[in-house]
Amino acid sequence: MWMSSRAANVPGSVFALMDAAKSRARARGRAIIDLSIGSSDQAPPEAVLEALREATRDPLTYRYPLFSDTAPLREAAADYLRRRFGVGVNPETEVLPLIGAQEGLAHLLLAVTDPGDTLLLPDPGYPPYLGAAAVAGLRTVPLPLRPERGFLPDLDAVPGDVQPRALLLNYPNNPTSAVADAAFFAQVVEWCQARGTLLIHDHPYAELTCDDYRAPSALEAGLDGVVELHSLSKTHHMGGFRVGFAAGDAGAIAALARVKGAVDFHAYLGIQRAATLALGLPDEVGRAGAAVFQARRDALVPALRALGWEVQWPQASMYAWARVPGLTDSVAFAVRAAEDCGVVVSPGRAFGERGEGFVRFALVQPPEVLVEAARRLAGIGVGETVRNAP
Ligand SMILES: Cc1ncc(COP(=O)(O)O)c(C=O)c1O
CATH class of the missing domain: 3.90.1150.10 (Aspartate Aminotransferase, domain 1)
Incomplete structure (x- = not known):
């Protein structure tokens, strides 16, 4: 009822x-x-746990965190993106802390789409994608990921009458563990820009790479019309801490901040301090x-x-x-x-x-x-x- x-x-x-x-x-x-x-x-790394323990002893962390309190984490995220991917973002306008990438995606969809808009999303894909799309009232169009294409989508196969508001991708990929290179993201961004489609790249496995492989960032192809979701859940083993960040297109980040402003007060400051330290740790x-x-x-x-x-x-x-x-x-x-x-x-x-x-x-x-x-x-x-x- x-x-x-x-x-x-x-x-x-x-x-x-x-x-x-x-x-x-x-x-x-x-x-x-x-x-x-x-x-x-x-x-998580011991230094990260220690930062959190110490924060719990600091009464300044007991109050509601405001946007200005998130500056150290936003700056650490910007430094990480520059160090790791050579991507420059403005920590004031192009980065926003998240309570995990999953939270970030659900609110981002509410922030950048209207009910009935079309979302292209991978099939197979991380199951909560469909839930987030349902909450936002979106029409979903699955993009098949086939083994013969290395589990990369064939965007040329998307029918011309599909006008996606957003395209959601995730490489390194869950569940297929497929990876994508920088040239792939450059093509995807071009495809999206030609259609006025926002590329949302969910990137929680950025650092869980093997051998000499290093995963690129979609933001290497540009910030306009691209939002990337980063998470400390996998890269720093902090799944239970619920912390990550979004970075990219300033307009989409501002919209996300507006929606989140109606929903939450950011993560606990102690978690933010732990995440700030984690992002600055040596590779x-x-x-x-x-x-x-x-x-x-x-x-x-x-x-x-x-x-x-x-x-x-x-x-x-x-x-x-x-x-x-x-x-x-x-x-x-x-x-x-x-x-x-x-x-x-x-x-x-x-x-x-x-x-x-x-x-x-x-x-x-x-x-x-x-x-x-x-x-x-x-x-x-x-x-x-x-x-x-x-
Ligand atoms: C593709 C993908 N996105 C997001 C998440 C959740 O990330 P977070 O813990 O930052 O919400 C997961 C967790 O398994 C995942 O596989």
Whole structure:
């Protein structure tokens, strides 16, 4: 009775189904290996935790933070963008702290679109994208991400009569772990500018890169008509702290600040101080965290390939995206993997129609546990029965 149509339009999540399967597996006494949630299992750098502890002892942090109080974090974000990507932004007008990239996206859509506007978004894609679009009352047009194109969208295939107000992308990508180079973003920005479309680039995995790969920023292609969402959740293992920032087009940032002004008072100042310190840490700190995921990738991907599953070698993010030959119902498959093998993964279907046939592994356990997960899955068929499950 009290549900608005915008609330009713937020899609349900298959993760509730997976949670129930996990409980049933536990009730059967199975030891669970949970690889379903992309939340870092590493701790934030000690200096970041210390900055937060210290802030809690400072009474100045107990009051409502105002925009002017966010200056140190905005300046740290601007310094980070310059140091890391060679991108210059004005910390007064082109940067805004967020309570996480997810919060930022939902409010950005409310800030820059009107109900009925069209949003182009990736399929497969991070599930809350659809919820944020529903809350903003948008018409969504999925952009298929196909393995044969390296999971990059084909913008030339977007029908001419689609007039998108905004295009949402995310590289390094969740769930496919695909990456995009600077030339790709330059083309996308050109495409958007020709149509008066805002490019929103969701960039939480900017620092979770492997080997010598370094992810570019979409802002390298220009700030006009581009907003990028950064997060400390993955890059600094601060998911629970809820902090990130938006940077880019001054008009879109001003609109976002207006909407957020009606909704929140910014993050707690202690969190802002911790994030300010985190963004200024030497690159090696971030590299050390990324190396942990790289070692896990090196263990899991060959083990999955040995099962005959198709996995592109991830250069970034914290996921392995595996196509299971013959699989047509990834949700049923993931439920059986949980109940019969005790291995909890995310069904590809949870990320969109184009995710069907795939499963996503979050690299949130040590290498030997990941190899054990693959071993347990060795007997699972794509049909109704599980063979040789432990
Ligand atoms: C693509 C993507 N965007 C946003 C988020 C959430 O980021 P935050 O914790 O900053 O809200 C996630 C978390 O998994 C993600 O994968």
